Structure formats: structure tokens, C-alpha cells
Amino acid sequence: xxxxxxxxxxxxxxxxxxxxxxxxxxxxxxxxxxxxxxxxxxxxxxxxxxxxxxxxxxxxxxxxxxxxxxxxxxxxxxxxxxxxxxxxxxxxxxxxxxxxxxxxxxxxxxxxxxxxxxxxxxxxxxxxxxxxxxxxxxxxxxxxxxxxxxxxxxxxxxxxxxxxxxxxxxxxxxxxxxxxxxxxxxxxxxxxxxxxxxxxxxxxxxxxxxxxxxxxxxxxxxxxxxxxxxxxxxxxxxxxxxxxxxxxxxxxxxxxxxxxxxxxxxxxxxxxxxxxxxxxxxxxxxxxxxxxxxxxxxxxxxxxxxxxxxxxxxxxxxxxxxxxxxxxxxxxx
Numbered sequence: 335x336x337x338x339x340x341x342x343x344x345x346x347x348x349x350x351x352x353x354x355x356x357x358x359x360x361x362x363x364x365x366x367x368x369x370x371x372x373x374x375x376x377x378x379x380x381x382x383x384x385x386x387x388x389x390x391x392x393x394x395x396x397x398x399x400x401x402x403x404x405x406x407x408x409x410x411x412x413x414x415x416x417x418x419x420x421x422x423x424x425x426x427x428x429x430x431x432x433x434x435x436x437x438x439x440x441x442x443x444x445x446x447x448x449x450x451x452x453x454x455x456x457x458x459x460x461x462x463x464x465x466x467x468x469x470x471x472x473x474x475x476x477x478x479x480x481x482x483x484x485x486x487x488x489x490x491x492x493x494x495x496x497x498x499x500x501x502x503x504x505x506x507x508x509x510x511x512x513x514x515x516x517x518x519x520x521x522x523x524x525x526x527x528x529x530x531x532x533x534x535x536x537x538x539x540x541x542x543x544x545x546x547x548x549x550x551x552x553x554x555x556x557x558x559x560x561x562x563x564x565x566x567x568x569x570x571x572x573x574x575x576x577x578x579x580x581x582x583x584x585x586x587x588x589x590x591x592x593x594x595x596x597x598x599x600x601x602x603x604x605x606x607x608x609x610x611x612x613x614x615x616x617x618x619x620x621x622x623x624x625x626x627x628x629x630x631x632x633x634x635x636x637x638x639x640x641x642x643x644x645x646x647x648x649x650x651x652x653x654x655x656x657x658x659x660x661x662x663x664x665x666x667x
Contacts, residue, residue, distance in 0.1 A: 335440065335486060335662045338385035339496070339548040339613055341597070341655035346395040346405075346429050348373050353394065353405040355412060365600070367651050375651035377413035380435075382645050383631060383657050387436040387443065387484065388417055389496040391550045391613075391655075396425040402433050410435060421445055423480030423496070424457040432480040432496045432549070439487070443494070446483040453533030456481065460530045464522045473526040476500060479549075481534075489664025492544035492621065497531060499568055500524040501552045524553060528568035538618065539576055545618040547572060550655065552612055569614065577616035580628055581658075585611065596630050597655045615660045625663040632656050 344363030350356055355373060362372040380388065394405035403420045410418040415435070421443050422433035436443050449455040456478035464471040480496040500523050531547070538545045553568040569582050581594040595609035617626060633639050633646040633656070640646055649656055 335387075335489065335664060336383070336385040336659055337387050337389075337494075337546065337548070337615065337662070338383055338657050338659045339389045339391065339550070339615055340379075340383075340657040341391035341498070341550045341613060341653060342376055343392060343653040343655065344430075345376070345390065345392050346431075348409075349394050349400070349405045351399055353400055353408060355409060364651065364653070371651055373409075373412075375648040376653070377409075377415070378645065378648035379631070379652050379657060380413060380415055380417070382648070383659055385417065385657075385659055386440040387434060387494075388657075389480070389494070389548050390433045390435060391430070391496070391498050393422070393431040393433040395429040396422070396431055397429075402431045406433055406435060419443075421482065423447065423482075424478040426475075426477045428476055430477060430498070432477060432498055434480065434482060434494070434496065436484075441484055441486045443482050443484045445481065446493075447481045448534070448537070450533070450537045453530055453537060456530075456534075460526065462526050462529060464526055471526070473523065473530065475527060475530075479531060479534075484546075486664060489624075489662070490544055490620070492546060493538055494546045494548070495531070495534065497547065497549040497551065499527050499531075499550070499552050524568050525566075525571065528553075528571040532572050532574065535572060535574070535577065542620070543618070544620040545577075546615065546621065546660075547577060547617075548615040548658075548660075550613050573616055577618055578622055578626075579614045579616040581611055581630065582614055582616070594630055595632065595635065596658055598650075599654055613655055613658045615658055617660070621662060625661075627661040629659045629661075630656060631659065 347363040348369050357370045359368045362369045364372050394402050396402040402422050406420045416437045417435040419436050419438045447455050460473045461470045477498045482494040484494050485491045595611050596613040598609050633649040
């Protein structure tokens with residue numbers, strides 16, 4: 335079985351208000367990429383990774399008239415994907431939904447949110463002291479994580495959480511001082527979300543549930559200078575000692591070299607691209623026994639991608655993030 339997480343930059347901009355694909359030469363939300371070119375690139379990438387289940391981050395919008403499920407179903411049919419069934423969690427107000435495309439011949443998936451004393455449902459509020467002032471702050475997810483129960487045709491059922499944590503970027507800052515203040519505030523809120531999500535992880539660990547946590551966590555060990563103010567990154571909080579992702583663990587090693595990355599952004603001020611590891615697939619101990627194999631489909635760092643020029647170009651045109659896949663071996667019944 336192959337699972338994947340893929341942040342598709344402003345996927346929603348490729349659909350009209352009735353969820354029909356806009357396959358034209360007008361600009362997409364990707365810089366200097368038309369809507370037709372981005373849609374075709376996304377289709378090429380999804381066919382290439384050939385995953386049985388894909389968590390889509392920044393999926394098409396759900397609103398008064400729009401439906402994430404309808405839009406993704408239409409896209410899958412147009413792109414001739416075998417992952418034509420769609421399930422999603424709680425809709426949000428950001429026009430960037432979290433959804434799961436899957437092949438119903440391989441698995442079934444259903445939205446299955448839970449709540450506990452340590453971690454309420456992700457569409458609720460979470461009480462935590464963010465700034466150590468002995469006063470509780472109420473935290474809400476702008477993009478509530480998606481909680482699924484996944485049942486493969488062969489192999490064990492498992493819980494899957496798809497997440498897109500708050501960005502730490504200082505959007506709207508006009509001075510270095512404002513940028514610093516916004517970055518710290520955003521990191522504080524992101525860490526609160528990580529603590530909330532870790533609470534759910536601990537619920538599943540205590541219950542012995544096989545668990546996959548995947549998505550864009552907008553963070554990683556050592557990613558920015560403000561991490562030292564809080565001691566740990568969001569990734570370290572969520573992962574703890576029990577979950578495993580080899581790319582995240584790699585960042586925790588001293589004197590690490592050849593750091594993996596999953597996203598590539600353009601810095602307009604410097605005229606250069608910079609890269610970061612933001613996308614993860616973490617698994618609990620019951621799944622670590624099933625010969626897991628991870629891969630970041632990076633156009634320049636993955637040799638097979640780099641050696642396939644058409645795929646390399648599609649990855650660059652489709653999104654500023656690259657897919658991450660996980661292969662698990664389940665014995666046939």
C-alpha cells in the first residue's frame with residue numbers, strides 16, 4: 335500500500351464557483367503558470383506517484399456553493415486517476431481544505447473525529463496557557479485536522495490524521511520589529527496546535543491504534559531562529575519518542591548533512607530559491623513492523639525524478655511543495 339501527502343498550492347484557484355475545472359491560459363495562483371498548465375502538471379504528478387490514498391493539503395474550497403468532494407471527484411475523473419473516491423474532515427474558512435483521495439478497490443476511508451479530556455475535537459476550542467502568564471488562552475484550528483478510519487482490503491485498519499498547521503511566516507509585517515513580533519506570535523499559536531494534536535496522538539498510542547500522521551506541519555527542528563525561545567519545534571512535539579519519520583529524525587541528528595527538503599520557495603528580495611522540510615508522514619509502532627519506505631518526490635534531490643525531465647518539470651509547475659510517499663507491506667489475507 336502506498337500513502338501520500340501532497341500540498342498543492344492554491345488548488346482551489348483551478349475551479350470555478352460550480353466546481354468545474356478552469357482549463358484555460360489565464361494565470362493560476364502559481365507564478366507564471368497558467369491554470370491549464372498547473373492542472374495538467376498536478377495530474378501528471380499524481381499519476382506518477384500512483385498512491386492508493388493521498389492526503390491533499392490546500393484542497394479545493396467547500397462553501398455555500400462549492401464542494402471539495404465534488405471538485406476533487408471531477409478532477410480525478412478528468413485526470414484519469416484510480417483514486418476517485420474522496421473523503422474530507424471539517425471544512426474551514428481559508429479556501430484551503432484537507433481531503434483524502436483514495437482507491438476504493440484498495441481501501442475504504444471514513445471521517446471519524448473523536449474527542450478526549452486531553453484533546454477535544456479539532457473543530458472545537460483548546461485551552462492552553464500560551465505565554466506562561468497563568469491565564470488560559472483559547473486556541474482554534476484555522477484548518478482543523480482531518481481524522482479518518484482507514485480500512486484496507488488487505489492488512490490492518492489504522493487511524494489517519496491529515497494536518498496543516500499554522501504558518502509561522504510574518505505576513506503583513508512592514509518593519510523588522512513587526513516581523514519579529516508576528517513570527518513569535520505565530521510560532522506560539524502553532525506550538526499550541528501541536529500540543530493539541532499531540533494529545534490526540536497520545537490517545538491513539540494508549541489505545542494501541544495503528545496511526546499515521548501526515549501533512550504540512552510548517553515546521554521542523556532547527557528551521558528558524560525563534561525555535562530556541564520555545565525549546566522544541568512543532569514536529570518534535572507531535573512526533574515525541576513513539577512516532578517515526580526518517581526525514582524528521584534526520585534533522586535531529588548532530589552535524590547532519592544532506593538534509594532532506596520537501597518544499598521550494600522563491601525569495602523575491604534576494605532573487606533566490608530556498609528549501610525546507612515541511613511535509614511529513616509519521617507512523618506509530620504497529621505500522622513500523624510493515625517494512626515502511628518513505629520517499630520525497632523532489633525534482634532535484636530524488637535521482638529518479640531528476641532523471642525524468644517531464645516529471646521534474648511537472649513537479650515544479652504543480653506546486654511549491656513536493657509529494658511525500660510511504661509504502662507499507664501488508665500480507666494478503
